[in-house]
Amino acid sequence: LRGEAELQKTDVNAKRIIVREIGKQESKAGSNVSLTIDLDIQRFFSEILPDTGSSGVLINVKNGDIISMVSKPDYDHNEFSKSPVSTKFWNGVLNDPLKPLINRAISTNYPPGSVFKILVVLAALKEKINPHTIYHCPGYMMLGNREFRCHKKEGHGSVNMHEALKFSCNVYMFNLAKRIGIEPIHLMAKAFGLGGKTNIELPGEVEGVVPNRKWKLEKLKKDWQMGDNFNSAIGQGFCLSTPIQLAVLAARIASKGKLVVPRLILDEANKEPSFLDNGVSKEHIEFIQNAMYEVVNTPGGTSYMSRLNIPHIQMAGKTGTSQVVSKGANKQDLSSSSTKWENKNHGLYIAFAPFDDPLYAASIIVEHGGSGSGAAAPLAKKLFEFIFS
16 A cells, blocks of 8 residues: 655765766555445444443445444544654543554454344254244243343243244243254354354454353363353343444345355455355254344334334344453343443344345444443434435
């Protein structure tokens, strides 16, 4: 991009007066680069995301173009073009506890929370679990003398697989994970973009973690337990992902299982992605799409309050709430307004729109936002209404 400056070689006398020119090297223009970023959408997305720690990625479902990528808080990049860089500015960004120098979209891992349930259900469907299977949710599930709770204290009652996604029932996912084990879930998550770098054209990307027996044995020198199945089934425990990975997950669901690969540099070589080769069927993904539609557009769905106010355009989505600290013995509500900010859950959301012919998929994470439905889903609503209005 930079190119090369013109270079002149000359002889000068004692008074530094040029006597003759020895040689000259002409300047060379730098290369051009065209980005996939849409400036208007980038500006709007940046404006609506909170400065207290958040990130968002918007991706074109058809070809993987990154339309917008935002990390907040941000800083004035022009300060780095000054020579020297202001000590006050440098110390400010370096010591800021919110770490504005980190690109959260690719360099920060978060537990995916209930967004991960999509992959649990896909794995269960591939393992021939009937989607009409009913499990009863009383608000918890016992494993020995340990209680694994659902987010709805009184429970969801008897629900099938479709309803479990719509209402984001933890207990249903515990039962699925107990039945199929971690390996099918691990493989499904890897196929849909979690647990590995997307190889976006930027430095500093981290891989995330999709755990299984082998991973735990190698990293922690411990055997896998049934409780690990339960924690993984709701995107907690060892599970970690980046916002760009979650956007890829949403795009691959929206495209009915195509191998959407994100890119920032626009070129003519990009071709329409092929379908994933992992045995997941189009019908299974359509099952997930329809459940995500109901999450947003039917009463009782976890993001029903964030449905779009645009005629003939609907959004499909999935909320996620990831714990920052353990609830502990007192089982405090880590989403409540009375909880200390640094202890509040992160709010996550993935979505795609329009539902009938998806064009864009998005992921949004609001650190310590309390919940995905309360903090992240309303921002997706604003984003898509801006795009399609």
